[in-house]
Amino acid sequence: MSYFAAATAWLFGAEALMAAGFGFPSADLASPDTLVLVHMVSIGWLSTAMCGALLQFVPVLVSRPLFAENWALPALVLLTAGLIALLCGFLALGGHLPLWLWLLPLGACLLIAGFGLIAADVVLTVQSAKSLDASARFVLVGMASLCVTVALGATFASQLAGYGGAAIDSVLESGVPLHAIAGLGGWLTLTAMGVSYRLLAMFMLSPDVDERQSRVTLFVGALTLCVAVVGGLVAIEAASGLGAVLLWAGVFGLATIALYGRDVIELYRKRKRRQLELNTQMAAYGFLSLLVAAVLGAVLAATGSFAPYAGAFAFLIAFGWLSGLVLAKLHKIVAFLTWLEAYGPVMGRAPMPRVQELVVEARAKKWFGAYFAAVWVATALLLAGEGTLFRVAALAMAVATGGIIHEFVRTRRLTDVAEPLRLPNGVTEPCLLHAR
Template sequence: MSYFAIAVAWLIAAEALMSFGFGFPAADLASPDTLVLVHIVCIGWLSMAMCGALFQFVPVLVGEPLFDERWEMPALALLTAGLATLLAGFLSLGGRLPVGLWLLPVGAALLAAGFALVVLDLGLTIWRARPPVGPAHFVFAGLIFLAATVTLGSVFAWSLSGHGGKALDAVLASAVPLHATAGLGGWLTLTAMGVSYRLLSMFMLAPEVDGRSSRLTLGLGAAAIGVAVAGGLLTVAAETGLPIVLGAAAALSLAALALYGRDVVRLYRNRRRRRLELNTRMAAYGIASLVAAALLGGALATTGSFAAHVGAFAFLVAFGWLSGLVLAKLYKIVAFLTWLETYGPAMGRVPTPRVQDLVAERRASKWFAVYFACVWGSTAALLVNQALVFRGINVVMLIATVGIVQELIRTRQLADVAAPLRLPDGTQAPRLLYSRN
């Protein structure tokens, strides 16, 4: 719960900054202000939320307890301190703070230490249950790309601080897209795909996806990111051939996304729960945003305008696909964890509410509908270079996000549970920011 709380705080901060015109599109994509915004979204929001979910969910995937629960809080402290230090370094790079560029490598080192604890804890949990099955393969691959993302980011931090030398400066000049690909594509997207396989199957009571199909999807997806990152670094060193590498990676990505889409459609069609809960309906909108992003990327690449509109593409991936899916699943995960924490110990001894009794879907659905409409509207505004329209829509998106977060808080407070069932004998009210074991 602490990871989730910090993550949504960073999400609200990012949307507030965009609403006030901080960073892209008011500033250049490579500007320090935009770097602040990008790292708030990708590390503070998406990675924090993903780490919190994986600490809870990987043991479920592999049927083994977490390797060491004591590593969770030190990792959270290191990630929070590292991100704050890195952001201060970017603000210093842009002249907004007089502190100094030495903050960049310090922040990168703290983040590397925090993510190392995450990778070791989750990786050893999966390894102990070897051979991993189904979605655990996706998480394992995602952790590998997380390590690659952090490594490239550390190289960039040293170079931006003025201590990189010619070799690191050359990597910085050409490999930023590879860093973004490893993070958004490898770490976040592959992991989200794997987790979604199990969550959709579990919450819709659908038969799990055939292992061969999911492994093929993972193989193509991992190959796409691997070709892009490893091949891209080789072409940077050779100073030639990057378009060929990126073209091959794009083809592999589209094939992986096509197979993933086919699997998701099968899950929805073969479900036993005919009436979909809000989290699975909203997850469908997130996955639709992924499909839209793939089509948009292909159209932009075909017309030769991808570089000019890469910001719109990245926004749709980050806020439509990844953020949309994470918010949808948080809505269910928070309710599920709260139910286990509060009513699990009393189950069978006193009447208890259902998990669905902890939420008010009709009220929450309005906030989700506004959120996704704003994401798609903001993407359109970016495509037609309407920065003021983008900011206005983001104000509404910020309000919708606060509404969704308020629903999560109400769930933790048991605010929507009927009085007779709210706290029967033998139960305790949950704490807001962390769960009791």
């Protein structure tokens, strides 16, 4: 729960900065101010939330206890401290702080330690299983992508701080797209895909996707990353340019999304729960955002105009697909974990509410609708080059996100549970920021 609380705080902060005109599109896509926003979203929000979800659900995926539960708190502290140091380094580059560029490699080292604890905990937990299902395999590939992402990021941080050599300079000059693909496409997207297989099956009472189908999806996704990262590094070393590598990575990426879409449609089609809960309804908007992003990327690449609109494409991936899916699933996850914490100890010994009685879906649905509408409008405004109006859309995103976070707080406080079921004998109100 602490991971989710920290993550949503970073999301709200990033949206508030965008509404204030900080970073892209008011500044260049590669500017230090934009790097602050990018890493607040990618590390502070998405990666922290994903780590929290993995620590909770990897044991469910492999039917084994977490290898080391006591690593969770130091990992969160390291991730938070590392991100703050990294952001301060970017602010120093942008002239907002004294030129303390040593903060960049310091932040990278702390992030390596934090992500290293998470990766080790997850991998060692998965390795203890007798057999691995599709979701667990996706998670392992996601962990490998995380390692690549962190390694490239640490390289860039060292170079920006003035500790790099000629070889590192060439990687920094051309390798940023590889860093983004490994992070957004590998670590975050493939891991989200893997976790979503299990969550959708659980929450919709649907049978798991056929093992052969999911393996093909994973294989093509892993091939996409290999083509992009390995092929990209080889191309940089050979000074041959990234054009052909990124083209093939885009083709395989589209194939991965198509195969994943087939799997998700099968889960929806075979579900036994005909009336979908809000988290699944809103996840569908995240899947729609992924589809639109795929079509947008293909059109931009085909017309030779991807570079000018790369920011809009990445924005839709980060806020429409990934953020939309994570927020939607958190609505259910927070309620489920809160129910387990509050009412699990008295199960069968006292009357208790259902999980769905901890939330008010009709009220939350308005906030989710406002969020997705604001994201889509903001993407359209980026494509149209309307920076001023984009700030209005970003403000709407921040307001909607604040509303969603308020729903999470109400869930943790059991505010919407009717008396006398709210606190029967033996039940205590959960702590807001962590589970007892």
